[in-house]
Amino acid sequence: MDVAAHHTRDWITMILLGVILLVIGLAVGVSLLTTIGGVLVLIGAVLWVLGATGRTIGGRKHYF
Template sequence: MIILGVILLIIGLLVGVSLLTTVGGILVVVGALLWILGATGRKIGGRKHYF
């Protein structure tokens, strides 16, 4: 999710499409949040690790 967000963010910045930039930024933030919560051992959506 983080990689997809970064790719969309870069494409959005290069092409100038604000929708791609916004979606990419949201995916990066959500992916990082899920990664941090999963690394601390908290269950997310019934799973101990969120991949």
């Protein structure tokens, strides 16, 4: 498996885990799960966008 495919799975996993925790938190009414899920979705989306730009950001070529 190449490195790019592995890192792509990382942000997909983070976003999916965040969505699952967000839905469970909303269904059960546990605000901690909702907050953690929302943060994971947000961080996963930001890392996805930063990784997709292909430009060096903050001295690093890839953020994923």
